[in-house]
Amino acid sequence: MRWLAFAWWFVPALALAHDGQGDIQGGLLAGLAHPILGVDHVIAMVAVGMWGAQLGAPAIWLLPVTFPLVMAMGGVLGAMGVPVPGIEIGIALSAVALGAMVALALRPPLWAAALLVAVFAVFHGHAHGAELPESANAIAYSAGFVIATGLLHAFGILLGVANRWRVGARLLRAGGGLIALGGVYFLVGHLT
Amino acid sequence: MADFYAGLLHPLTAPEHLLAFIALGVLLGRHRASAEAGLIAFMAALVAGGALALWLKHVPGLDLFNVLSILGLGALIAADLPLNASVCVALALLFGLSHGFANGVAAVPPIRALPYLGGLAIAGLFVGGYGWVSVDYLLQRNLGWLRIAVRVAGSWLAAIGILVLAGSWKQLFG
Numbered sequence: 083m084r085w086l087a088f089a090w091w092f093v094p095a096l097a098l099a100h101d102g103q104g105d106i107q108g109g110l111l112a113g114l115a116h117p118i119l120g121v122d123h124v125i126a127m128v129a130v131g132m133w134g135a136q137l138g139a140p141a142i143w144l145l146p147v148t149f150p151l152v153m154a155m156g157g158v159l160g161a162m163g164v165p166v167p168g169i170e171i172g173i174a175l176s177a178v179a180l181g182a183m184v185a186l187a188l189r190p191p192l193w194a195a196a197l198l199v200a201v202f203a204v205f206h207g208h209a210h211g212a213e214l215p216e217s218a219n220a221i222a223y224s225a226g227f228v229i230a231t232g233l234l235h236a237f238g239i240l241l242g243v244a245n246r247w248r249v250g251a252r253l254l255r256a257g258g259g260l261i262a263l264g265g266v267y268f269l270v271g272h273l274t
Numbered sequence: 275m276a277d278f279y280a281g282l283l284h285p286l287t288a289p290e291h292l293l294a295f296i297a298l299g300v301l302l303g304r305h306r307a308s309a310e311a312g313l314i315a316f317m318a319a320l321v322a323g324g325a326l327a328l329w330l331k332h333v334p335g336l337d338l339f340n341v342l343s344i345l346g347l348g349a350l351i352a353a354d355l356p357l358n359a360s361v362c363v364a365l366a367l368l369f370g371l372s373h374g375f376a377n378g379v380a381a382v383p384p385i386r387a388l389p390y391l392g393g394l395a396i397a398g399l400f401v402g403g404y405g406w407v408s409v410d411y412l413l414q415r416n417l418g419w420l421r422i423a424v425r426v427a428g429s430w431l432a433a434i435g436i437l438v439l440a441g442s443w444k445q446l447f448g
């Protein structure tokens with residue numbers, strides 16, 4: 083019952099009801115939607131969460147804590163208009179690579195996993211950040227896409243809980259395989 | 275009475291203030307020894323900062339500083355560094371002053387200052403206090419993943435701060 087007290091954290095969502103007050107709602111919604119509208123983003127972000135869950139501690143918490151910060155760095159590059167070649171290909175590759183990591187249940191050393199995820203975080207962040215200057219309210223937009231990305235990771239970690247059971251672990255790996263295949267689909271789409 | 279609401283709503287409807295208030299509350303909740311003193315200091319500093327704005331009118335670079343406050347507080351939460359109670363109170367005073375000032379700038383006539391500043395202080399109490407109490411409660415549950423979740427929230431706040439800096443780069447540095 084006491085947990086209902088946490089419902090107050092959702093009060094700011096009332097701001098979304100106030101259409102036409104302009105930029106805060108628009109910015110927040112645009113930011114929230116941006117990662118979610120790109121399926122290539124979604125599957126890669128979920129894969130990060132799944133892989134973190136597979137790798138266990140400390141990756142399972144290190145990745146969600148550091149990812150938003152590295153992604154923000156990429157976002158800075160995108161917002162400042164620094165061109166990074168092949169962003170879309172990088173994002174598709176991230177889905178392929180991260181999905182493969184989950185599918186094969188690969189366990190590289192922590193620094194390698196972190197490096198891989200960091201490189202992809204820069205690509206994803208760049209894509210979001212590039213849209214930042216055009217949005218009406220930069221801080222609301224930033225809040226939106228940081229939160230949406232974080233929630234996608236959380237979803238992936240939640241799926242990763244299945245890793246505790248043998249059947250769950252297999253399903254998780256199968257999910258990783260599907261994500262990798264999705265990444266291949268996007269990759270082919272960008273290359274042809 | 276309307277002036278009170280103006281003061282109350284001004285920070286609540288501005289993400290650049292709301293996020294900082296939330297961040298401070300979360301930090302105080304994490305470092306609970308400092309929380310009561312920190313919250314009182316925050317409220318006092320908000321009023322002081324707001325009053326200062328009525329006199330000084332403008333401080334260059336204040337908006338940038340307030341964005342940095344979100345970044346800094348978020349980073350402190352994410353890094354989970356052990357902080358002295360006096361450090362937390364000092365941060366509450368510092369950012370209370372800076373955000374209070376930024377909010378006080380809006381208290382132009384016909385808005386009367388006193389009820390406005392009162393509303394501002396109550397906004398700090400509500401948001402900071404709520405952040406403190408929720409985080410304190412969650413951390414008392416002693417569940418490992420909840421402690422991580424609080425750090426993740428700090429990371430989000432810091433990330434948002436970094437991005438806002440990037441977004442305002444051109445305005446700030448030409």
